[in-house]
Amino acid sequence: MKTKHQLLAAAFLSGTLLWSCGPQQKTEEIETVEIVEKTAPTLTQVWETAAELTTNESVLYDEATGTIYVSNIEGGPSEKDGKGSISIISKTGEILNRNWVTGIHAPKGMGIVNGKLFVTNIDELVEIDIANAKIAKRHKVAGAKFLNDVDTDGDKVYFSDMETGKIHIFQNGKISVFAENQTNINGLRVGDDGTLYGLDGEGLKKYNSDGSFTLINSTVTGGDGLIILEDNVFLASRWQGEIYLVKGDEQTLLLDTKAAESNTADIGFIPEENIVLVPTFFKNKVVAYKLAY
Known part of the structure; x- marks a missing residue:
């Protein structure tokens, strides 16, 4: 033939x-x-850590150093019990330093500015000196109830309060409100051009400099972690156990671990390897997946 x-x-x-x-x-x-x-987008597991990262909520990859930070709540998400910690793991899944920094209540989102790791901690923003692995300052946030995700543009630190519906900014030692009335606001990500994106009860939003927004996708609601892959292409996780590839108002479910009761909280990303880092919360480990799309 x-x-x-x-x-x-x-x-x-x-x-x-x-x-x-x-x-x-x-x-x-x-x-x-x-x-x-065209082949369908996929996530393929490549490694996982030992199940020693108790109630891990967020993973942050530092492109400048190759360090991967993991926040461990360890106690209750709203309990001021001082049990929380930050761990460091390798790019192949080894736990390098289980208790790199301790004495935090319930650490969640993380972001880096000028050698400082900023971590949300219920009603305060904790500032950790990376070189010394010590808590340098604790910034109380007036009226805060459930501070959650963090991202930065290299200067400003944006962080969300899921319960009050606010997005805050920390800059030059001062905290201000960037946006209000954002229902269950959680995942935040700043683009290369400084534009802020967020996940809340309405879906995926693109914010203007005055805090107003455009709703990009209204299907993936209640999201947790957010990654920008390229212009108008995102990864969004839902805590219950779902990860989506979002292109504008379209979305593809890439991962569903609900049946295994494995959560997908505030995901991280290694861009040079297309590796998605998934904190599994109650499973107490980070799982890495290779992304093809």
């Missing part, structure tokens, strides 16, 4: 001969188009 390319070649030769016999001696070129089949 002749292949598609052989048939196209035969058609091209036949057409050339017919035109060459005519009075105008013309040749006709047949344009061939290569058909490329």
